Amino acid sequence: EPEVTQTPSHQVTQMGQEVILRCVPISNHLYFYWYRQILGQKVEFLVSFYNNEISEKSEIFDDQFSVERPDGSNFTLKIRSTKLEDSAMYFCASSVSDRTLHFGNGTRLTVT
Amino acid sequence: GQQLNQSPQSMFIQEGEDVSMNCTSSSIFNTWLWYKQEPGEGPVLLIALYKAGELTSNGRLTAQFGITRKDSFLNISASIPSDVGIYFCAGRTIQGAQKLVFGQGTRLTINP
Numbered sequence: 001e002p003e004v005t006q007t008p009s010h011q012v013t014q015m016g017q018e019v020i021l022r023c024v025p026i027s028n029h030l031y032f033y034w035y036r037q038i039l040g041q042k043v044e045f046l047v048s049f050y051n052n053e054i055s056e057k058s059e060i061f062d063d064q065f066s067v068e069r070p071d072g073s074n075f076t077l078k079i080r081s082t083k084l085e086d087s088a089m090y091f092c093a094s095s096v097s098d099r100t101l102h103f104g105n106g107t108r109l110t111v112t
Numbered sequence: 113g114q115q116l117n118q119s120p121q122s123m124f125i126q127e128g129e130d131v132s133m134n135c136t137s138s139s140i141f142n143t144w145l146w147y148k149q150e151p152g153e154g155p156v157l158l159i160a161l162y163k164a165g166e167l168t169s170n171g172r173l174t175a176q177f178g179i180t181r182k183d184s185f186l187n188i189s190a191s192i193p194s195d196v197g198i199y200f201c202a203g204r205t206i207q208g209a210q211k212l213v214f215g216q217g218t219r220l221t222i223n224p
Binding site for chain 2: 004031033035041042043044045048050055056058091093099100101102103104105106
């Protein structure tokens with residue numbers, strides 16, 4: 001069964017550094033998302049992306065965050081200057097329509 | 113904002129018992145999804161519900177979309193050890209086009 005793949009599985013970075021989290025969504029999917037989950041908490045929406053532009057974003061997704069679909073397969077989340085509170089699991093998801101989302105296994109981001 | 117209240121937060125049961133968990137909200141939702149998350153992995157879709165009153169089964173799992181559109185429940189019958197994990201409800205409101213709002217999760221532990 002096709003799946004959403006994310007790399008790396010674990011990223012450690014120093015505060016203030018830029019990180020790029022990478023995702024390869026399922027190939028025929030049209031909607032792409034980033035969610036995050038702080039340890040022990042619920043999953044929170046960050047941003048949705050459709051037709052090569054952001055369609056919706058949350059208050060968490062401030063100017064430090066950006067997304068890009070640089071080619072036909074990858075979908076990236078960039079954090080420009082990481083903060084300690086950015087430490088979390090970041091999940092990429094994709095869907096055919098705006099209905100059911102399929103999630104990747106996540107990237108654990110640790111900011112020190 | 114839209115909040116989902118999921119209960120119970122945790123359950124400790126014996127293998128073979130039935131399980132019931134639910135989510136409620138003060139907002140109206142047009143989609144309810146139930147996910148399971150295991151350690152180190154992303155949420156995996158169990159059941160998707162799109163119409164008020166809809167009752168859908170997936171093996172030993174049954175979920176319903178409440179008639180008021182403000183709640184949903186998930187039942188697991190005859191639990192087995194591999195049912196262990198965290199179960200999340202997630203919903204999409206009529207106003208929010210793509211954002212999924214997640215509940216806080218129900219952690220299920222099974223004693224063999």
